[in-house]
Amino acid sequence: MATVVLVRHARSTANASGLLTGRLKGVHLDDTGRGQAERAARRLSSVPLAAIVSSPLERCRETAKALVGEQAAPPKVVSERGLVECDYGAWQGRALKDLAKEKLWKVVQQHPASVTFPDGESMAAMSSRAVAAIRRHDAEVEAAHGPNAVWAAVTHGDLVKAILADALGLHLDQFQRLHVDPASMSVVRYAAGASYVLTSNSHEGDLGWLAPKGGKKAPATGVVGGGAGPAGKGH
Template sequence: MATVILVRHGRSTANATGVLAGRRRGVKLDETGRDQAARAGERLAGVRLAAIVTSPLERCRQTAAAVAQAQPTPPTTIQERGITECDYGEWQGRLLKDLAKEKLWGTVQSLPSAAAFPGGESLDAMQSRAVAAVRRHDATFEQEHGPGAVWVAVSHGDIIKSVLADALGMHLDLFQRLHVDPASISVIRYTSSRPYVLATNTHAGDLAWLAPSPPAGGRSRRSRSAAGHPDDAVVGGGAGPDTRPARP
């Protein structure tokens, strides 16, 4: 029952100028994006991370570095092509205001499962490889670090939206209902029963509550609150995590 924290990269130079960056090289965080990445790292400083997995693109690597720097002991950082940006093909590098005039734009908005970018990949293929990569790493970190493992995946807006849609059981055609801002944090916990989406598109707040609770009487706070199998959904919503400051 590991937990993945999905972090979108901070605002990039392309985001700030309305350009669809895609996989173009040389797209970095702007000043605002660097500040956003630092704040994301601060929010995660109280969570001991098993690892950071990042898209190979520079804006994500910069964001991953900011998250790692805020950790008391920086974790291993792994580059993963499976969560790299969608291959937008011929759309890459063009202004969004011009792309909005294309016929394909309407398909991307209302029927994403049928959208394939000229010279690039389909949104369906993008989701398949991203979900597969996230679930593979999640299983590996749980096996290596135990069920309380928490790790970070630093990726891109459409990638994170597609992973969230899968976890929510949403058809890809509904994934545009989700919103993922630069440097926002979303959280998924995969279990043997189902994925649990714990947060989406959050911008503020300490996330230390994601750290596993210390055992008390041989059972963790989380397992006690479930009053059954720890992967079950609690009828009525349950008591949630204990967010009180730790006693000295």
């Protein structure tokens, strides 16, 4: 089983100004975001990434570029449309404080599986394509690099939450219970018939415990009693 590190893009100019920019072009990381991306990259510097896959939007590509900069043998960043931001339709470009007054806002919070944004995408469709893209790339990475391979996917907050919800076996209506901050990392390992969330919304600490250990198999998951953990390293 390969291991994917889900990276939400670092803080953007839109995040800082409270706008829901969706797929608008020209949204870049701000100064805080660039620092966040660099710190995230250092956390993964001791983990040889077999692949880096990114949403095509600028804020994700810039975060992915930071990851590349700390890799000893950096892979080429692969752009993946399946990981692009949700199409928020008529909501795109509006202030979050104004959107919170819309009747649909409460539905987005409580029953997102039933939501289709005006002139945009449904949250169910967003979840489906994101999960499909992650599982497809994970299978490709494992086939090419073996079951101990680690790779990174850089995408957007709602997509990371949807992927985590799927991995945890949660209904999409429960995905708002998950929290995913800018530049945070969440780690998922897929196996035949099961998936495991190793960590979520992680901000600090070296992730070197994810690095493949020679020919050894990846640490077992789902162990009764919890197991001994990855070589005694805390995370």
